[in-house]
Amino acid sequence: MTKTALVTGANKGIGYEIAKKLLEEGYRVLVGARDQERGDNAVxxxxAFGDAHLLLLDVADLNxxxxxxxxxxxxxxxxSLLVNNAGIPGDMHKxxxxxxxxxxxxxxxxxxxGxxxxxxxxxxxxxxxxxxIINISIPIEPLPYFNAFSYTTSKAPLNVMTKSWGMSFEKENIPVEIFAVMPGAVSTDLNGxxxxxxxxxxxxxxxxxxxxVLDGENHNGQVINYDGTLSVY
Structure with a gap:
């Protein structure tokens, strides 16, 4: 059976490249995008890399x-794979x-x-x-060189969800793995x-x-830094 993944915010940036990489690895990929035209263009x-399908999806809209x-x-x-990639930073300088x-x-x-x-x-x-389930996240500890208030406060509960759900999955013997990856500074349109x-x-x-996803390790409940170390909060 073909492995199928959904990547949100996959019409550009990191999400697009995640979708491309998964296609190259043999996944069927549902390209989550909120705009029909941009989604069609991305698909x-x-x-060219595999079996991609558009899924119209606005993660800010419950309907x-x-x-x-x-x-x-x-x-x-x-x-069998959900990548929660779509996100917005808000004003990172206020x-x-x-x-x-x-x-x-x-x-x-x-x-x-969402x-x-x-x-x-x-x-x-x-x-x-x-x-x-993979949540794409960021460090939530305010630092002198990265103190983006709306961004960190909105990602903090995502990191808590990752650890909390992971703990509950293990306790209840639910066969789902959830973890978060914090890729570090990445050049996208979110940061100009x-x-x-x-x-x-x-x-x-x-x-x-x-x-x-491919390393065969159990990362359930982990919030993983770009260098492979785990968050301690």
Whole structure:
């Protein structure tokens, strides 16, 4: 049976490269995208590497998430890999108290509520297929050189979800593995395509992430740094 994966936010950036890498590894990939035209263009390009399909999905919209879960349940019941990649940073330069509640809600909805709802909706399918959930995340400890308030506060619950669900999966003998990968600094349009010796390309980030899927190790409940070490919070 063909292995099937869903990658959210896969029409560009890290998500696109994750989808490409998975296709090269023999997966059928559902390309999650909220825009029909951009999604179609991405799928057309990705089909050079394998069996890619567009799945219209806006992780900020619960109705869109429910529709996507329904389509997968009906047409791709063999799904065994969910990559929660889609995310937004908010303003990475504003100090914390300058944000409006609405700005924080928007990042929270995309970076946590959406991945939570999608993972919850697809959990029965993933259980049936002994699947994997990967959350693409970031370090949540404020640092002098990275103190992006809305970004870190919206990703923090995603990291907690990873560890909490992983613990519960193990306790309840649920055959699903969940882990998070923090690829480090990556040049994308979210950060204005930043450059530097410490900055990865989207290709390098995707290879790092997919390698954890393919290494045969049990990463359940782990939040993994770009260098392979585990978070301690």
């Amino acid at each position: 057309a390009a990705l089909r 869109s998430i429910n529709n996507a879960v329904g389509e997968i349940t009906r047409n791709f019941a063999e799904l 100090v914390g108290w300058e944000f409006t509640v609405e700005e924080l809600q928007s990042t929270y909805e995309v970076n946590f509520i 991945p939570f709802a999608l993972s919850k909706g697809l959990l029965p399918t993933l259980i049936a297929n002994k699947g994997i 395509h930043m450059t530097g010796d410490f900055v990865k390309t989207t290709v390098q980030a995707a290879e790092l992430i997919v390698d954890f």
